[in-house]
Amino acid sequence: MGSVDIALNVIIVGAGFGGLAAAIECRERGMNVVIIERYSDSNSAGDIIDFFPNGGKIVKRWEGGNVGKELHEIGADKIDVMELRKFDGTLISNIPWAINQEHRDTTYAGHRGNLHGCFFRCVQRLGATIVLGQSVKEYMEKDDAAGVRLADGQEFWGDLVVAADGGRSIARQQVLGLGDEKEGSGWAIFRTFFDSTEKQRSHPDLKEFMRTEKDNVRVWMSDHLSMLAYSWNNAEQVAWVLMHPDDNDIPESWSLGAAKEDMLPWIKEFTSPEAQALFEITPVGRTIDFKLVYRPPLEKWTSKNGRIILIGDAAHCNLPTAGQGGSQAIEDALTLAYCLQHCNRDVPLATEITQRIRYHRSNEVHKSGKLTRDSFHKVSWDEIMQDPKRWGQKRFPHLRPHDALETVSSQFEVIKQEIESGKNGSLDEVAMPLPPGGIFMTGDH
Numbered sequence: 001m002g003s004v005d006i007a008l009n010v011i012i013v014g015a016g017f018g019g020l021a022a023a024i025e026c027r028e029r030g031m032n033v034v035i036i037e038r039y040s041d042s043n044s045a046g047d048i049i050d051f052f053p054n055g056g057k058i059v060k061r062w063e064g065g066n067v068g069k070e071l072h073e074i075g076a077d078k079i080d081v082m083e084l085r086k087f088d089g090t091l092i093s094n095i096p097w098a099i100n101q102e103h104r105d106t107t108y109a110g111h112r113g114n115l116h117g118c119f120f121r122c123v124q125r126l127g128a129t130i131v132l133g134q135s136v137k138e139y140m141e142k143d144d145a146a147g148v149r150l151a152d153g154q155e156f157w158g159d160l161v162v163a164a165d166g167g168r169s170i171a172r173q174q175v176l177g178l179g180d181e182k183e184g185s186g187w188a189i190f191r192t193f194f195d196s197t198e199k200q201r202s203h204p205d206l207k208e209f210m211r212t213e214k215d216n217v218r219v220w221m222s223d224h225l226s227m228l229a230y231s232w233n234n235a236e237q238v239a240w241v242l243m244h245p246d247d248n249d250i251p252e253s254w255s256l257g258a259a260k261e262d263m264l265p266w267i268k269e270f271t272s273p274e275a276q277a278l279f280e281i282t283p284v285g286r287t288i289d290f291k292l293v294y295r296p297p298l299e300k301w302t303s304k305n306g307r308i309i310l311i312g313d314a315a316h317c318n319l320p321t322a323g324q325g326g327s328q329a330i331e332d333a334l335t336l337a338y339c340l341q342h343c344n345r346d347v348p349l350a351t352e353i354t355q356r357i358r359y360h361r362s363n364e365v366h367k368s369g370k371l372t373r374d375s376f377h378k379v380s381w382d383e384i385m386q387d388p389k390r391w392g393q394k395r396f397p398h399l400r401p402h403d404a405l406e407t408v409s410s411q412f413e414v415i416k417q418e419i420e421s422g423k424n425g426s427l428d429e430v431a432m433p434l435p436p437g438g439i440f441m442t443g444d445h
């Protein structure tokens with residue numbers, strides 16, 4: 001990929017998918033990378049995560065395709081369709097998982113911890129410095145450098161800091177001066193992942209869902225609830241998530257345990273024998289309740305001097321219903337690394353071009369999470385069953401094919417010239433516009 005003349009020193013806060021992708025993209029371009037993460041290991045928490053081709057195509061280029069191959073080996077790569085069903089099991093629509101072979105090759109899904117481990121090992125192989133078990137407490141910026149201070153007082157300085165510190169980012173407040181604006185409390189998601197036993201796999205009502213020749217994805221919808229379930233790797237791995245009203249106003253946490261009996265009022269609405277059986281075989285103690293919080297899009301992603309930039313969930317905290325949290329973070333990472341490689345050490349220029357390229361696209365995806373979450377609410381089943389395909393697309397819209405590398409390589413010079421010729425204003429005004437026809441394959445988003 002070529003390298004910059006004097007390697008830039010990049011400090012990344014957060015080793016989630018966004019931070020790890022930024023580390024990989026920057027290392028592949030010859031920059032020096034230090035990545036700081038508050039967890040003490042490559043965190044294995046979480047259940048199921050998907051990367052769709054807009055992110056997957058970037059991953060597939062890493063290390064000549066090795067990372068993508070490994071993701072397919074450990075994840076779900078035999079999904080044909082996502083079966084969208086009514087709460088009682090009636091089929092609404094089969095939504096194609098991939099629209100063509102290229103789409104299939106660049107779509108990854110699987111256990112979040114396993115896929116995360118795969119990214120993490122790639123960062124290790126590429127030689128980034130990884131500092132684990134340390135929390136960043138303060139972001140700092142001068143005219144010619146940016147840095148962070150850790151809880152133990154240690155400081156790290158570099159040419160820039162990438163704040164990939166997730167949904168509850170402290171950079172938002174410290175770097176952008178914004179409060180933690182959030183809305184949408186009132187919903188949460190029960191989430192689980194477990195390795196299935198042979199006995200569980202032979203449950204009479206789970207023959208279809210646990211078939212081994214395919215990996216399986218089912219979604220059951222009721223009026224205001226949805227349950228999404230996966231089985232993969234010969235049905236030995238199972239995950240499901242159930243979105244439900246959150247009467248208790250629980251905190252945001254990836255480890256807040258939920259008792260099975262607390263789920264009963266919601267589960268009983270899914271009368272499909274398959275959904276009931278899946279709940280029945282779910283081991284006790286394996287389920288969490290995750291608060292669904294909507295944080296509106298930010299007005300900007302960069303600091304005053306342009307040497308700190310927020311990416312991933314820190315910049316645009318996608319709702320899981322958009323299915324794009326990981327992929328959008330990877331698009332940010334690639335775009336930023338490309339701009340840094342070509343900015344001739346003008347870091348503020350690189351971060352400015354990055355946010356101008358990413359702003360409208362990422363906001364559009366971000367907003368879609370809300371639209372898809374609410375798509376079946378207050379719509380009669382008669383109406384849905386009259387045009388099930390359209391409703392399926394509304395709930396799970398495909399993004400139009402998009403190559404973030406092509407975009408940044410064709411737009412870098414254009415936007416650089418716009419900046420140099422004084423095109424200023426809010427990001428809403430100056431950022432790269434969306435393509436005609438929008439970014440989704442249906443007209444509904």
Ligand SMILES: Cc1cc2nc3c(=O)[nH]c(=O)nc-3n(C[C@H](O)[C@H](O)[C@H](O)COP(=O)(O)OP(=O)(O)OC[C@H]3O[C@@H](n4cnc5c(N)ncnc54)[C@H](O)[C@@H]3O)c2cc1C
Binds near residue numbers: 013
């Ligand atoms: C533990 C965990 C489990 C998850 N499980 C799922 C899942 O099952 N399914 C799903 O769709 N999505 C899951 N997500 C969210 C998903 O990974 C993200 O939405 C998406 O990949 C975008 O990634 P990100 O890197 O921007 O943010 P995140 O994945 O949230 O990563 C942010 C990272 O920054 C670290 N961090 C935060 N603050 C500091 C600080 N001050 N100092 C140092 N480090 C800091 C966090 O520990 C975290 O590792 C999970 C996230 C986490 C953190």
